[in-house]
């Protein structure tokens with residue numbers, strides 16, 4: 090009996106496929122057996138009958154493709170569905186195929202099946218199935234005889250919902266760590282599910298289901314966007330497009346910033362316009378700025394770290410911030426808290442205004458005083474901060490982990506952050522530091538440096554002011570700031586143990602804080618002095634592990650700034666890592682003692698090798714520095730400065746480029762020292778002192794230092810130009826005299842250089858001690874660059890340009906590292 094039925098079906102199916110076969114080679118709406126290779130990605134695999142949708146290979150990156158569906162009218166081909174969103178296939182040799190037995194499959198170059206509709210597994214004879222793209226955008230593998238779908242893309246959405254596509258309890262929209270789904274209680278929600286925490290952020294977690302205008306009584310769990318632009322869910326979520334009406338193509342997409350948006354297609358341009366979004370305030374999405382991060386919207390989204398915290402990964406805010414100060418060890422979780430009577434408090438609290446963190450409370454107490462609340466946090470090792478609100482009753486929320494932080498001018502509460510006793514909260518740099526440590530590629534620009542670089546204008550404005558723009562993928566849309574219910578109630582959750590690990594990182598990373606006693610020991614009580622500069626003396630030291638370091642003891646006037654400010658400067662400098670920059674291993678900051686621990690560079694500074702008259706050279710330079718080494722030093726220095734100026738840390742300006750600050754390794758590789766001390770130096774000291782001893786050295790300082798203008802990286806370019814000239818000439822530019830014995834002025838120097846460039850006679854300029862052993866093309870390029878560096882600052886090249894130009898002439902020396 091059963092055999093008969095199957096036999097009958099088989100006959101019918103093969104008849105159907107016979108009928109379909111002729112059309113499958115021409116029609117692109119429906120296909121029988123067929124396949125397409127990724128090399129043909131210019132044409133679609135399928136197009137819907139009305140032409141609205143296309144499907145095929147979509148470029149998802151460099152030589153990477155997804156098999157996707159998109160709106161034909163969208164020139165950018167925004168995918169509304171993808172088979173392999175997270176596993177793109179190779180741009181060569183990959184194939185999508187619809188097999189004889191009815192399976193749609195995607196194979197990578199090596200034949201591995203990356204994705205398939207799984208329509209063959211255990212389903213017997215599937216002959217006669219077809220694949221078609223419907224006018225709704227639904228990609229369907231179906232039985233044309235019954236019209237039934239065996240598999241359809243509408244049941245496997247990625248991040249987008251199309252009109253008429255049913256969103257059910259089986260489906261989910263996902264973008265990164267964010268997802269939209271029906272929760273167990275029948276409510277449609279959005280969840281952040283990151284590596285460390287999971288947290289619901291829509292509808293507002295502080296309100297009940299009903300306060301949010303939803304219901305949890307309807308267990309149907311279905312949501313649908315209709316053709317008129319109304320999105321309706323069984324939990325009573327209702328959203329309407331602002332351009333309500335038929336005939337407009339729309340989609341609803343959850344995006345990388347955690348927001349859910351409805352878009353309408355502009356038929357004439359093919360562009361998309363937002364016509365509804367779930368979150369009115371972008372910072373409502375959780376997880377955007379990571380642990381210990383603060384989200385702020387003004388008027389684009391910006392992440393920052395709490396005072397005293399720094400980014401874990403400069404490229405990824407989602408990884409959050411970590412404390413730069415040591416935190417208590419909570420391993421003995423069950424041990425009783427130390428009583429304040431026996432153990433003096435090691436912490437204090439600083440207020441971060443208009444700020445709150447959602448969730449992760451260690452407890453909740455009502456009707457207590459501020460002091461009681463503070464003591465609760467003080468005595469609980471796991472407490473990192475607390476929130477106290479006086480709205481009616483005194484509500485106390487000690488916080489374990491600080492997640493989902495936001496700052497908003499409209500938020501009336503504060504968070505009180507637990508910090509070490511020696512943490513300086515009153516330092517005005519705190520607010521700037523909050524945003525320091527930005528991701529690579531973020532734009533950081535020095536806006537003003539007031540004249541107090543000279544120590545002439547002390548005062549609250551006498552700080553470097555940074556203007557930070559977090560120009561990431563987030564917050565592109567200019568959504569109106571609507572203060573909605575920011576009063577989140579708090580939920581009680583415990584801290585995942587994985588979080589504890591984060592605190593240890595700062596202690597174990599290579600850059601660390603040393604104690605004064607430790608450094609005193611390492612340097613044998615500051616016995617062997619290596620050198621002495623305006624900002625302090627440098628001593629040789631040996632750390633516990635045997636690592637040789639240079640320890641710089643900052644002069645008292647450098648150390649007047651706040652501890653916290655110093656700390657924050659250090660953590661920024663500690664991340665600088667480039668072959669041509671002296672590495673900072675750590676620092677010490679204990680009351681008056683401010684020390685920096687540097688990499689030890691064997692071969693002293695450039696001036697001792699370059700200038701005959703170097704005092705205290707200890708007879709180092711018995712032989713003249715060879716041309717190859719000179720060029721290598723010039724190139725390395727340019728690369729180091731280019732890194733400081735352009736890569737990541739755009740705002741680090743050296744401010745004191747001179748041969749004394751270019752250290753040399755045994756192989757004569759240049760390593761720039763003292764960078765960033767510009768920002769460390771005290772800014773309200775006596776006038777003139779800093780000018781000559783601290784910032785810049787006369788002879789190397791750009792003319793604009795004397796003008797009351799904002800200083801930018803071009804001051805270093807000027808100084809580099811002088812150094813470059815000195816490398817060619819072999820003596821100090823400042824020591825050059827006119828025939829009358831007067832020091833040469835800048836116009837006279839540039840005039841002389843211009844003459845050399847015009848005449849091509851570089852020989853007359855090059856250090857005579859080289860006895861003609863030099864590369865004239867390289868020398869000429871150096872003179873040319875040097876001249877350009879002395880131009881008016883807007884005409885000066887950038888360090889990037891310079892590094893490139895010097896690299897272009899580096900062909901004479903292919904293996905600089907092997908030269909000695």
Ligand SMILES: *[C@@H]1O[C@H](CO)[C@@H](O)[C@H](O)[C@H]1NC(C)=O
Nearest residue numbers: 178179197198199200201202
């Ligand atoms: C095929 O290539 C993919 C991606 O490069 C790789 O993950 C997979 O292991 C390869 N499979 C085989 C059988 O080589």
Ligand SMILES: *[C@@H]1O[C@H](CO)[C@@H](O)[C@H](O)[C@H]1NC(C)=O
Nearest residue numbers: 307308309311321322323324
């Ligand atoms: C549940 O929701 C569905 C879809 O929105 C609706 O058709 C149905 O009437 C609702 N049921 C109840 C009991 O409200």
Ligand SMILES: *[C@@H]1O[C@H](CO)[C@@H](O)[C@H](O)[C@H]1NC(C)=O
Nearest residue numbers: 354355356357358359360362
């Ligand atoms: C489509 O875009 C054009 C150009 O930006 C604009 O003038 C037009 O109003 C848009 N149409 C709709 C329906 O938004």
Ligand SMILES: *[C@@H]1O[C@H](CO)[C@@H](O)[C@H](O)[C@H]1NC(C)=O
Nearest residue numbers: 163164165166358359360361
């Ligand atoms: C396509 O994308 C680019 C870059 O995101 C954007 O500038 C352009 O406006 C988009 N084109 C349309 C028609 O939306």
Ligand SMILES: *[C@@H]1O[C@H](CO)[C@@H](O)[C@H](O)[C@H]1NC(C)=O
Nearest residue numbers: 417418419420421592593596
């Ligand atoms: C924390 O304390 C525990 C138990 O005393 C100890 O085993 C562990 O090494 C300590 N961790 C740190 C980082 O001090």
Ligand SMILES: *[C@@H]1O[C@H](CO)[C@@H](O)[C@H](O)[C@H]1NC(C)=O
Nearest residue numbers: 513514515516517650651652
């Ligand atoms: C903290 O910094 C401020 C401003 O820089 C300074 O006036 C104050 O003396 C510092 N306090 C401590 C304890 O270092």
Ligand SMILES: *[C@@H]1O[C@H](CO)[C@@H](O)[C@H](O)[C@H]1NC(C)=O
Nearest residue numbers: 530531532533534558560739
């Ligand atoms: C930073 O912003 C300035 C001015 O807005 C712009 O000229 C510069 O190209 C930007 N830099 C980067 C790296 O985006």
